Amino acid sequence: xxxxxxxxxxxxxxxxxxxxxxxxxxxxxxxxxxxxxxxxxxxxxxxxxxxxxxxxxxxxxxxxxxxxxxxxxxxxxxxxxxxxxxxxxxxxxxxxxxxxxxxxxxxxxxxxxxxxxxxxxxxxxxxxxxxxxxxxxxxxxxxxxxxxxxxxxxxxxxxxxxxxxxxxxxxxxxxxxxxxxxxxxxxxxxxxxxxxxxxxxxxxxxxxxxxxxxxxxxxxxxxxxxxxxxxxxxxxxxxxxxxxxxxxxxxxxxxxxxxxxxxxxxxxxxxxxxxxxxxxxxxxxxxxxxxxxxxxxxxxxxxxxxxxxxxxxxxxxxxxxxxxxxxxxxxxxxxxxxxxxxxxxxxxxxxxxxxxxxxxxxxxxxxxxxxxxxxxxxxxxxxxxxxxxxxxxxxxxxxxxxxxxxxxxxxxxxxxxxxxxxxxxxxxxxxxxxxxxxxxxxxxxxxxxxxxxxxxxxxxxxxxxxxxxxxxxxxxxxxxxxxxxxxxxxxxxxxxxxxxxxxxxxxxxxxxxxxxxxxxxxxxxxxxxxx
Amino acid sequence: xxxxxxxxxxxxxxxxxxxxxxxxxxxxxxxxxxxxxxxxxxxxxxxxxxxxxxxxxxxxxxxxxxxxxxxxxxxxxxxxxxxxxxxxxxxxxxxxxxxxxxxxxxxxxxxxxxxxxxxxxxxxxxxxxxxxxxxxxxxxxxxxxxxxxxxxxxxxxxxxxxxxxxxxxxxxxxxxxxxxxxxxxxxxxxxxxxxxxxxxxxxxxxxxxxxxxxxxxxxxxxxxxxxxxxxxxxxxxxxxxxxxxxxxxxxxxxxxxxxxxxxxxxxxxxxxxxxxxxxxxxxxxxxxxxxxxxxxxxxxxxxxxxxxxxxxxxxxxxxxxxxxxxxxxxxxxxxxxxxxxxxxxxxxxxxxxxxxxxxxxxxxxxxxxxxxxxxxxxxxxxxxxxxxxxxxxxxxxxxxxxxxx
Numbered sequence: 001x002x003x004x005x006x007x008x009x010x011x012x013x014x015x016x017x018x019x020x021x022x023x024x025x026x027x028x029x030x031x032x033x034x035x036x037x038x039x040x041x042x043x044x045x046x047x048x049x050x051x052x053x054x055x056x057x058x059x060x061x062x063x064x065x066x067x068x069x070x071x072x073x074x075x076x077x078x079x080x081x082x083x084x085x086x087x088x089x090x091x092x093x094x095x096x097x098x099x100x101x102x103x104x105x106x107x108x109x110x111x112x113x114x115x116x117x118x119x120x121x122x123x124x125x126x127x128x129x130x131x132x133x134x135x136x137x138x139x140x141x142x143x144x145x146x147x148x149x150x151x152x153x154x155x156x157x158x159x160x161x162x163x164x165x166x167x168x169x170x171x172x173x174x175x176x177x178x179x180x181x182x183x184x185x186x187x188x189x190x191x192x193x194x195x196x197x198x199x200x201x202x203x204x205x206x207x208x209x210x211x212x213x214x215x216x217x218x219x220x221x222x223x224x225x226x227x228x229x230x231x232x233x234x235x236x237x238x239x240x241x242x243x244x245x246x247x248x249x250x251x252x253x254x255x256x257x258x259x260x261x262x263x264x265x266x267x268x269x270x271x272x273x274x275x276x277x278x279x280x281x282x283x284x285x286x287x288x289x290x291x292x293x294x295x296x297x298x299x300x301x302x303x304x305x306x307x308x309x310x311x312x313x314x315x316x317x318x319x320x321x322x323x324x325x326x327x328x329x330x331x332x333x334x335x336x337x338x339x340x341x342x343x344x345x346x347x348x349x350x351x352x353x354x355x356x357x358x359x360x361x362x363x364x365x366x367x368x369x370x371x372x373x374x375x376x377x378x379x380x381x382x383x384x385x386x387x388x389x390x391x392x393x394x395x396x397x398x399x400x401x402x403x404x405x406x407x408x409x410x411x412x413x414x415x416x417x418x419x420x421x422x423x424x425x426x427x428x429x430x431x432x433x434x435x436x437x438x439x440x441x442x443x444x445x446x447x448x449x450x451x452x453x454x455x456x457x458x459x460x461x462x463x464x465x466x467x468x469x470x471x472x473x474x475x476x477x478x479x480x481x482x483x484x485x486x487x488x489x490x491x492x493x494x495x496x497x498x499x500x501x502x503x504x505x506x507x508x509x510x511x512x513x514x515x516x517x518x519x520x521x522x523x524x525x526x527x528x529x530x531x
Numbered sequence: 532x533x534x535x536x537x538x539x540x541x542x543x544x545x546x547x548x549x550x551x552x553x554x555x556x557x558x559x560x561x562x563x564x565x566x567x568x569x570x571x572x573x574x575x576x577x578x579x580x581x582x583x584x585x586x587x588x589x590x591x592x593x594x595x596x597x598x599x600x601x602x603x604x605x606x607x608x609x610x611x612x613x614x615x616x617x618x619x620x621x622x623x624x625x626x627x628x629x630x631x632x633x634x635x636x637x638x639x640x641x642x643x644x645x646x647x648x649x650x651x652x653x654x655x656x657x658x659x660x661x662x663x664x665x666x667x668x669x670x671x672x673x674x675x676x677x678x679x680x681x682x683x684x685x686x687x688x689x690x691x692x693x694x695x696x697x698x699x700x701x702x703x704x705x706x707x708x709x710x711x712x713x714x715x716x717x718x719x720x721x722x723x724x725x726x727x728x729x730x731x732x733x734x735x736x737x738x739x740x741x742x743x744x745x746x747x748x749x750x751x752x753x754x755x756x757x758x759x760x761x762x763x764x765x766x767x768x769x770x771x772x773x774x775x776x777x778x779x780x781x782x783x784x785x786x787x788x789x790x791x792x793x794x795x796x797x798x799x800x801x802x803x804x805x806x807x808x809x810x811x812x813x814x815x816x817x818x819x820x821x822x823x824x825x826x827x828x829x830x831x832x833x834x835x836x837x838x839x840x841x842x843x844x845x846x847x848x849x850x851x852x853x854x855x856x857x858x859x860x861x862x863x864x865x866x867x868x869x870x871x872x873x874x875x876x877x878x879x880x881x882x883x884x885x886x887x888x889x890x891x892x893x894x895x896x897x898x899x900x901x902x903x904x905x906x907x908x909x910x911x912x913x914x915x916x917x918x919x920x921x922x923x924x925x926x927x928x929x930x931x932x933x934x935x936x
Contacts, residue, residue: 234545236581259582289534300534303545392585404567404579404588411583433549433575467578468549511535513546516606520548 002198006032006164008366009184009199011171011213012206013037014044015147015352018154019359019378020205025161026381027367027374032197033155033163034186036170038456040151042207044352045459046310048230048264049257050241051075051083051143051353055090055115056248058107059100064329064351065111071354074379075145078356080386081394081414082150086256088142088241089123090115091134093294096246101136104245108140115140127240129296142241144257147352148459149412152449153383154355160384167450169195174202174217180342181217190452201366204346207313208275214346219339221346224314225275229284230264231292231509234303234467237261242295251291258411259435259466260305263292270311280307280508303513305469306505313348330354332361336369343369385414403428408436412462420444431480432473434466442477446484454478454498470502471521475529495531542581544574544613546606553600553610558868559593562887566593569600572617573610580617587621593884594618595872596746597838598783612791619750619792626748629667633874634747637739640678640711647680670882676712676913683714687721687733694721697730702767702774704760704804706781707739708909719931720777720807726934727811727820732772734763740781743874745788757795760785764800774800775807777927779840779907780873782806787842806840808907808926809848815855828858828933833901835864835892835915835923837908838872849907849926856933862899867892871914886918893918905929 008024010017013035021033035041054068076083092098101117108115116139123137124130130137155165168189175183175196183198204213211223236256244252255262266284285307293300315331331349335341347362360376367374388394395402395410398418402410405428410417420440421427427440445451445460454477457463463477464470474495482491499521506518525531547570554560554568566572572591579586591614600610632639643650653659654675664671683705687694694700701724709717721731738760741753764785767774776782785804789795814820832853836846854861870888875881896904896919903922904915912923 235542235578256582259578286534293534301536302542304535391583404571404576404586407586408579433571434578436575436579467545467547467575472549472551513548517548520550 004195004197006030006197006199007370008032008201008203009034009197010203010205011184012204012210013039013151013155013165013167014042014205014207015040015151015154015355016207016347016350016358017203017205018151018158019355020203020347020362021158021163021165022154022161023359023363023376023378024366025158025163026377027363027372029366029370029372031158031163032199033158033165034169034171034184034197035165035167036189038167038452038459039155039450040148040459042209043310043313044147044151044207046230046308047147047228047352048253048255048262049144049147049352050253050255051145052351053088053140053142054111054113055088055104055108055138055140055142056243056253058111058113059104060248061329062107062111065107065113067330067354067357068351069111069113069141071357072141072143074356075353076143078379078382078386079145079150079153080382080389081391081412081416082146082153082383082386084144084256084258086143086240088140088243089118089127089130090138090140090243090245091123091130091295092136092245093131094133094135096244098136100247101138101245105138108138113140127238127242129238129298130242131294131297136245138245142243144241144255145353146258150352150355150383152460153385156384156449165450168452171213171216179340181344200343201369202344203362203366204344205348205362207348208272208311210313210346210348211272217335217341217344219335219341219344221315221333221348223272224312225270225272226312226314227268227270227278227309228265228312229280229288229307229309230262231285231288231307232305233261233263233299234305235259235261237296237298237302244295251288252295254292254295254299258462263288263295263299267312275311278309278311280309282508284309285508304509305467305514306502307508308505315349330358330361332358332365334365385416388415405430405436405438409438409441412441419448431476432461432463432466434468434473435462437461437463437473439480442480443484446481451481453494454481455501457481458498464498464502468517469506469521470499471517471524474498474502475525475531492531499525542577543607543609544577547574547608548606550605552603552605553608556599556603558597558599558870558888559595559884562884563593565590569594569610569614573600573613574608577613577617580621584621587617589622589624591618591622592624593881595838595868595875597868597872598842599838599868602841609791615745615792618748622748624748629669629878630747630874631749632667633669633877634743634749636707636743637711640707643678644680644682644711647678651677664879668879669877670879672882672917673877674913674917676708676909678711679714681714683710683717684733686714686718687731690721691732694730694732697725697728699729700732700772701729701810702734702772703731704734704737704740704764704774704776704781704785706776706778708778713909716777716925716928719925719928720775722931723811723822723927723934726822727814732767734774735766737763740784741793742780742784742788745784745792746873746875750793754793754795757785757789757793761789761795761797761800764797764804768800768803772803773810774804775810776804777807777907777925778909779806779837779843779845780910783839783843806843806845806848806907808852809845811930812848812852812855815852822930823935824857824933825935826857828856830856830858830929830933831860831862831902832905832929833862833864833896833899835869835896835904835906835911836866837906837911838868840907841866849905853905853926853929856930858933862901864892864895864899867895869911869914871910873910876910876914885914889914889918896921
């Protein structure tokens, strides 16, 4: 096999692509993954980070619900360092129909989801941030999952199994041989070079952009781009996921994720052309705060860090304009059967937390086509860093008396924290003070995790994701990157982009303390640092 | 409900802009590398602790609770309260016997007082200091404050009839130090008040304000004391009395720590608790009363502002009062924590940090070379006397010696 020939090319570096790359590589295939930006830049990094129990879909979609609870239990095992086992409540408010609760619990149990009715008073004791007016609560095994970490861990493991990854490389066209796709044409946005890569099978795992990839291949997929907006609050208001016990609607999930909590989402149909530059509108912010405060009244006065929006990669099935009733189910298309185009498959739909199953389905199809008989092992073999259930255990296994920064890195990298340099006080000194990210962790990310800029670094370490939104850490991290890449000009440009991107998320919620912070940040950068 | 009208949630730490001025002004940061500093220990740490209590860091015990972080914070974040609250909520270190001894200022006082000459003799001995150092980790350099044979309470009770003769009355929260260790300050206070035409009453029964209990992790006892004191203070306030104090730390504790830290409601009494110097300065300044000073009084005084007095923002009353005394040559010392912070500096593990924190202040006092130092805080007094050799007097005592008998 030549240098640029592979068994399989995967287009898309989100969680689906990363998971598929890992699965294919674990089954012994020669894998190339191509991503036009960085990992987790699409829907993967733009959702709630909710580890669904499946309860949300139990009443309307038993199949999705059942997928969720099975994958939920698998991820707790194989990605323990990415998962926070918080549990979840489905609460009924006075304006909701309490009769729905019985139907809800029944449907959960039918889908295999443990659901337990809890007395509202007990629920309030367990989660004091709940709206005290609640009239019903059901406890389910929801959780939160860090999408960036999960994606990076899959990517790392794929590479450990021999896969190659090309970031900032866009697929510009396909190479065909009659009715068969035999390769892809690419353009690298960093080196500005074009390339050609060959494979027996190409997997389209580009999420919502899969429609465009299919177009390039000459087949049609009708995507249903549904924008969802979310708000990040500056600290954890709740320790347990809070949902509304009613038919899924807007802004009815509050997820505690890492140091923050996230309220979402909205659902608005948008034209495909707008998928690349979605922005959060004032109306969406209002709706999220209003509805969010019904779940947890503290949200009415808690500082908001930023707003963001993602686009769900749904495949349209009917004419429903809201996109809510489209199945969140997995769609795996064999274009040979569907369109007579050989060597090309599309994996889409699904959810962040069913990525592993999606990857398994896609890989099974790839293997069938390549006549490879090897069973999927991704449900059993833990991802790098996983295996030890609590980060406390991880930290205390590695260090005798873990410092705050060591506890934090153990929480992020799991057992992988042992690899982070912490030998001297420089390694242990802080780059990001809000999220406790050390020089050692940054350097280790730059070395091992394909980091080309600050924004990439943020996705892998949480640098700049804290309260100050890059005010203190941006410049320090840029210094380390400049050192690693040997180029200060590039780092300066990068810092500008990074801060602009931080500001983009703060702009829709630019009031109160967030605005004060932004003003102060601007002052620091302009007048103290002179950038 | 007005949505997002105020972004200041119940969690005041969110107002932190990460400017880090608190850490720049923290006296512990430059001398103890194990202390993460007020920003990290306070607002930053709180966010992590809300994620998982495992993020609680035992190094928070190095906080002096001097409150200088709160004084400098431009965003009004109650940094020290966040740190102390975290210690209360997440800290699991039980106070050692030593900490209990140091914290129980009123219990120790009432036990030691009847045997004062013996106790004073023994605690002053080199061998005792060596034993305390070795067995209790109370630093050998420290000398315990002497106990008085007769409590201030008893002294004043005997004079209650003559005090009652004055038309105007105030109540006095004397604190443990005046009661057990240094009744002379209380007597000086009564002398000054009487000279102003005001009689002094005791509270029905006061207990230790609780500051040492808080510092040593005895929160339940501190809360009990606070609840007791608020009732006693309320009785005085209901009787139309202002409650004066001579200890800046007791004052700060009763006014600020009761509601913020111990969650004991003091709304009914808070505004009636005043430091004596503030009350007297206002009387003199408004012309409502006058004091007759000795004509030949001469003193070169250097004034040190205790940290808790800076937190109250009332240092100005003590200094202006001293400047009113004819014959006083006044020097204002730079704002600098003396390092003792109550029981903190007594602990062996803190001795070096304690002295390093105070060093610039000690050096300045020596270079000013005053007749004596003035200060409103008893523990600053121990620290400065031990570390500089200069006598430290309370502004009220200075007033008492400067007015005609």
